[in-house]
Amino acid sequence: MDHNLQDTISLLSRTPASLDALLRGLPDVWTARNEGDGTWSAFDIVGHLIHGERTDWMPRAKRILESGETRPFEKFDRWAQARESEGKSLTQLLDEFARVRSENLIALRALNLQPKDLERRGRHPALGVVTLSQLLATWAAHDLTHLHQLSRVMAHQYRGAVGPWTEYLGVMKCAGHSS
């Protein structure tokens, strides 16, 4: 499948404002609750997205451009946000996500990547050889997988409140494959 970098940037640039419009000022019943032990709340998800901006996407893109397949990416800590978000409010996290995403998109555009750059290869510590194109497409798809998770976590809080309608609401049947 062809991957158009402008399409990816279009999505990446919109996610922070979309989450902000949904979550800012929303009552805790929606934003602080999770799906049970070891699962994430909306607050945790935004923290995870911030951690990705800091340690995953752009650092990995630079690793590919600088070292190719010779140096694998650093592993990504899926629980780092528990530490990093401590003591912060959701409002602070939403501001921070918007800021770091914006900074990263400025840095991405500054690379002025050409089609041949997108074919450059790096090494994922578990998945093996991947391309820069795949990494950048995954950055956008990763936003979507957490939007998918977020809608499920929030819907879970109304599992009882909707009564018999739960049968018609697909999100209530989602098995949690996007945690």
Next chain:
Amino acid sequence: MDHNLQDTISLLSRTPASLDALLRGLPDVWTARNEGDGTWSAFDIVGHLIHGERTDWMPRAKRILESGETRPFEKFDRWAQARESEGKSLTQLLDEFARVRSENLIALRALNLQPKDLERRGRHPALGVVTLSQLLATWAAHDLTHLHQLSRVMAHQYRGAVGPWTEYLGVMKCAGHSS
């Protein structure tokens, strides 16, 4: 589970702006494509949400308050948007969704519903007896089920582009239970 009407209104009032921030001006690759024959695109989903505002939630709430269990709700046409969205742009649909949702929330607040009102019962043509509380909670959860669907439909467009990362992206494993 207790249902707090203010929590429901808090979510309902934010969905249009969140979808607007995500979808307005986004390239067609994200907004016009679906998951295959008989499935919905982002454009179709926004059209469906508009149709719900017009024919489902508030008309059913009024039916409960006026007729209780004696007159079942009208059936909801899940494909009406194909007709009603014809010739419109996504921008127009986003504007329309924001407007009809806002009008409905003004009408909902004007009902000045008290806890005892929320326990009033109506009749769903397939599900049988339901309460006003369940109907209004479902209105909010219905937004979330379509946010869940939307993220899945959009992620589907990058199924090939992400390469081996598809394995780590839960949204790519979602079986389409929220169409």
